[in-house]
Amino acid sequence: MAETKRAKKTVTLFDDLEPVVNKPESKDPAITPKRKILFVASEARPFIATGGLADVIGSLPQALAKDPTYDVRVVLPMYSDIKPDFRRKMSFLGNIYVPLGWRNQYCGVFTCEREGVTFYFVDNEYYFKRSGCYGYYDDGERFAFFSRSVMEILPFIGYYPDILHCHDWQSALAAIYLKTIYCKRPEYQFIRALFTIHNIEYQGKYSLDILEDLFGISTNYQYLLEYDGCINLMKGAIECCERFSTVSPTYAKEIQTAQYAHGLQDIICKNAFKLTGILNGIDVDMYNPATDEALFAKYDAEHLENKKICKTELQKMLGLPVKNVPIIAMISRLVSHKGLELVKSVAEDILHEDVQFVLLGTGDKAYEEYFRDLGVRYEGKASVNIAFNGDLSKKIYSGSDIFLMPSVSEPCGLSQMIASRYATVPVVRETGGLYDSIKPYGDNGNGFTFASCNAYDMLYVIHEALDTYKKSEEWKALMKKAATTDFSWLRSAEDYKKLYEETYRTL
Ligand code: GLC
Secondary structure (H helix, E strand, O other): OOOOOOOOOOOOOOOOOOOOOOOOOOOOHHHOOOEEEEEEOOOEOOOEOOOHHHHHHOOHHHHHHOOOOEEEEEEEEOOOOOOHHHHHOOEEEEEEEEEEOOEEEEEEEEEEEEOOEEEEEEEOHHHHOOOOOOOOOOHHHHHHHHHHHHHHHHHHHOOOOOEEEEEOHHHHHHHHHHHHOHHHOHHHOOOEEEEEEOOOOOOOEEOHHHOOOOOOOOHHHHHHHEEOOEEEHHHHHHHHOOEEEEOOHHHHHHOOOHHHHOOOHHHHHHOHHHEEEOOOOEOOOOOOOOOOOOOOOOOEOOEOOOHHHHHHHHHHHHOOOOOOOOEEEEEOOEOHHHOHHHHHHHHHHHHOOOOEEEEEOOEOHHHHHHHHHHHHHOOOOEEEEOOOOHHHHHHHHHHOOEEEEOOOOOOOOOHHHHHHHOOOEEEEEOOHHHHHHOOEHHHOOOEEEEOOOOHHHHHHHHHHHHHHHHOHHHHHHHHHHHHHOOOEHHHHHHHHHHHHHHHHOOO
16 A cells, blocks of 8 residues: 555544544554454354355455455354354453443453454353344343443453444444444544444334433433434444445445335435445355355366256255256245245246246245245245255255346345356346346346346346247356356455545544
8 A cells, every 4th residue: 555644634523522633653564553454243154144244244354364464353242052163162261341331241252263363252141142143122232232342352352453344233332332432542542433234124223211221322422323213223333433334336325215225314315425335245165166065066167067967966856857947046035125026926927937946045924835835836846945054055056047036125145146156047136236246148247137126027037038048058158157257255355445444544
């Protein structure tokens, strides 16, 4: 980096604080300290995963840590669901007490290293010895404890990051605590906060009366967190952080509109000057058809022949007739924003074609029942698997031909990237990260896309995909194109580094 000087501005976020005077910075690159990034998130692969957030926190820090000028660390809650295999690899650093409202809570600190990244786990059995990660009546308190612990462990672990990178509402309070309580302490005053929205639907909304008592934040700061008559942690983090981002450029635009913002559009628009969209990547080593042990046979973009074995074995395993018809697959949470109404409207039309349909996922009971019933009615043509199964998902990604993802909204979406990597051609709606990652075949792209939330538009492009499938040379070229599209973190990690630099220079 040629420019090492920081802006000479002296800025502070709140009127009651003394202005912050910038630290002098060394001009000698040989003694320039490493850029310190602390990730704060509620899940990360391989330790604990319920969704796409875990994929990101399990791979972006590692991608950044490949740069020797970066010191990347991650803090997670010590859930009881973290497997003993991982626990055995951790060491116990000690414990501290964390103030939360009027109480002081025990906080054990564990650590382990993984691919150049230091992970910390904050332990309190009262909060985290439960099955799963979320869905408890006291989630607000649980993640307030988590966020406050992050702030409190910094002196204990002797690490004050340049950037506190918080993800989604569960760690929003870390950014809020930093700017309302901790930045008054000299060691914390140079920490900048970056907040990333993975899904704006979940904002962390609570009643106003717990602000002081439970979250331990003075009502002087209520204006920062209050929105629509309640505490809104996502809103608070957006107000407090120096920069915020989301997981695709298109979603960054979409969340400035009422259609996508789940009520937060005014806040997003007001703060749009500090918003960036960066498309996620995937861990291309973990999702690699050339090495993936879960597959019936291995292959790569240059040698796709074995994909046929994956297909035949998948058909046998799912009780579908072994024949050369296109398999259309969906692997999805069964919730409405995944575009399942569109699928419902034309499912029969799709199944009247010479195709097979495979679905894997769990979610809303009504959708589970609908698809179960569809599977029964189209036995031998449709295989419906109401389950969450990592091994089966890999077998479906590799053994299918077409991957259907017609989301109504999709901040980024990782499944379309994984499917592509396994040479399964995506059919997607042009929204969020789907729009940014999949381009239409007609324009020399890597999949099939449709714009409006209209089932017949979707059906039209499915037909386009089925017609192309019949032209085997064209299809082979398209499979190769999908499989060689670069979805690695290399590209996005560079964008994050730019954003960290920008965030760092804001004070
Ligand atoms: C959320 C979003 C998904 C995104 C993932 C990782 O799960 O719904 O679109 O890919 O976060 O950022």
